[in-house]
Amino acid sequence: MSYGDRMSSTRTARSQERRAEILRSALDVIAERGYRGASLAAVAERVGLTQQGLLHHFPTKEALLVAVLEERDQWDSVPRSQWRLDLLGTLVEYNAMRPGIVQTFSALLGESVTEGHPAREFFTRRYAEVRGSMAEVLRAEYGERLPGGLTPERAAPLLVAVLDGLQYQWLLDPEAVDMPGAVRDFLELLAVEG
Amino acid sequence: MSYGDRMSSTRTARSQERRAEILRSALDVIAERGYRGASLAAVAERVGLTQQGLLHHFPTKEALLVAVLEERDQWDSVPRSQWRLDLLGTLVEYNAMRPGIVQTFSALLGESVTEGHPAREFFTRRYAEVRGSMAEVLRAEYGERLPGGLTPERAAPLLVAVLDGLQYQWLLDPEAVDMPGAVRDFLELLAVEG
Numbered sequence: 594m595s596y597g598d599r600m601s602s603t604r605t606a607r608s609q610e611r612r613a614e615i616l617r618s619a620l621d622v623i624a625e626r627g628y629r630g631a632s633l634a635a636v637a638e639r640v641g642l643t644q645q646g647l648l649h650h651f652p653t654k655e656a657l658l659v660a661v662l663e664e665r666d667q668w669d670s671v672p673r674s675q676w677r678l679d680l681l682g683t684l685v686e687y688n689a690m691r692p693g694i695v696q697t698f699s700a701l702l703g704e705s706v707t708e709g710h711p712a713r714e715f716f717t718r719r720y721a722e723v724r725g726s727m728a729e730v731l732r733a734e735y736g737e738r739l740p741g742g743l744t745p746e747r748a749a750p751l752l753v754a755v756l757d758g759l760q761y762q763w764l765l766d767p768e769a770v771d772m773p774g775a776v777r778d779f780l781e782l783l784a785v786e787g
Numbered sequence: 788m789s790y791g792d793r794m795s796s797t798r799t800a801r802s803q804e805r806r807a808e809i810l811r812s813a814l815d816v817i818a819e820r821g822y823r824g825a826s827l828a829a830v831a832e833r834v835g836l837t838q839q840g841l842l843h844h845f846p847t848k849e850a851l852l853v854a855v856l857e858e859r860d861q862w863d864s865v866p867r868s869q870w871r872l873d874l875l876g877t878l879v880e881y882n883a884m885r886p887g888i889v890q891t892f893s894a895l896l897g898e899s900v901t902e903g904h905p906a907r908e909f910f911t912r913r914y915a916e917v918r919g920s921m922a923e924v925l926r927a928e929y930g931e932r933l934p935g936g937l938t939p940e941r942a943a944p945l946l947v948a949v950l951d952g953l954q955y956q957w958l959l960d961p962e963a964v965d966m967p968g969a970v971r972d973f974l975e976l977l978a979v980e981g
Contacts, residue, residue, distance in 0.1 A: 627901065627902050628900075628901045628902070629901050629902045629903075630902070696900050696901065699897060699900050700897050700898065700900055700901050701897070702897055702955055703893060703894050703895070703896055703897010703898055703900075703955075704894065704897055704898075705959065706822075706890050706893050706894055706897075706955060706958040706959060707821065707822045707823050707890065707894050708821050708822070708823045708824070709823075713959065716955075716959055717959045717960050720955075720956050720959060720960065720963075721960065721963065724956075724963075740934065740975075740976055740979045741972065741975030741976045741978065741979050742975065743972055743975065743976070747968075747969070747972050748972070750953065750956055750964055750969050751949055751953075751969060751972060751973050751976075753952065753956065754948060754949045754950075754951070754952025754953045754955075754956060754969070755945055755948045755949055755952060756948075756952070757948070757951070757952040757955060758947065758948025758949060758950070758951040758952035759944065759945075759948045761896055761897075761900060761910075761914075761948075761951060762914050762918075762944055762947065762948060764900040765899065765900060765907065765910055765911045765914060766911050766914065766915065769914075769915065769918075770944055774941075775941070775944050775945060775948070778935065778937055778941050778942070778945060779945050781934075781935030781936065781937065782934055782935045782937070782945075782976050782977070782979075783976070784935065785934045785935050785976075785979050
């Protein structure tokens with residue numbers, strides 16, 4: 594390894610570390626101030642960077658928020674061998690305690706369906722992956738045939754839709770919607786003997 | 788009725804007419820150019836008003852879009868006595884032919900969960916109403932007990948969530964998601980004998 598290589602790998606490691614620090618700070622700002630309050634300026638201040646310095650890592654607010662959501666997906670992920678459907682209820686209960694990140698996800702998902710939005714690719718890819726892994730989990734739990742004659746592949750988009758759709762109803766009116774309870778209700782529907 | 792009264796009721800009728808005309812034009816612009824393209828300027832031009840003239844009727848883009856969604860709800864509504872659950876599949880099939888309005892609904896719903904958004908009240912009220920009327924339709928169709936031991940009131944938020952959640956998946960990747968088919972799949976789940 595040449596001197597130059599060592600320099601650049603140190604620089605990369607530092608840059609990675611700084612990036613992780615920015616994401617943690619962004620998550621804090623989101624939790625405290627919500628989606629609108631999570632400006633690049635607020636995150637830069639929290640992490641002790643100039644706005645210019647932050648822009649070096651994330652060129653736009655959308656890029657930063659997508660990175661936060663990707664990071665959350667990583668933290669929330671459970672090793673495939675340990676996935677069980679009832680963990681979903683627990684995950685949603687946990688989400689109900691962190692409205693800031695749920696709001697950020699939901700607001701960004703809404704924006705992403707508009708023309709040429711920078712988060713569109715992230716969500717499109719994420720949904721293809723999530724539908725695939727949910728189908729796997731459903732198959733492991735219920736086999737090839739679910740109630741109503743559904744296959745795991747046909748039930749998966751419904752499960753994903755329930756999770757997302759309930760988040761909007763809950764964010765708008767948390768008193769009226771028991772989000773974790775409703776998710777468990779849906780899992781009951783999938784568990785009915787056909 | 789005094790002369791003044793007659794004058795003002797004529798003015799009101801004209802204003803109502805102009806308002807309806809603006810909403811129709813907005814719907815056209817949305818269909819052609821999508822959510823981002825539906826600017827106040829584009830709608831004003833289509834309806835033959837100055838932007839100032841349009842602002843007299845709708846002070847912001849959000850106010851205009853909420854009015855468009857309210858108007859759509861009115862047009863889509865079926866007399867309560869004639870509501871059947873399988874009409875939902877038909878309505879969703881119809882929606883799949885008008886992505887512009889579905890996109891507008893979904894984008895505005897996403898924005899509405901952010902702090903102090905002008906569409907928040909519209910969506911909060913709409914969801915309370917829609918959950919209520921869906922519960923009624925479910926009760927009329929299936930009685931008090933649905934699969935998994937669910938009541939109509941507990942199934943209603945799930946049904947609404949499925950409709951909204953599928954719209955996002957479909958808007959992002961229309962080839963991968965059969966939105967009307969998935970809605971029919973969910974209705975099958977609700978129809979399973981417990």
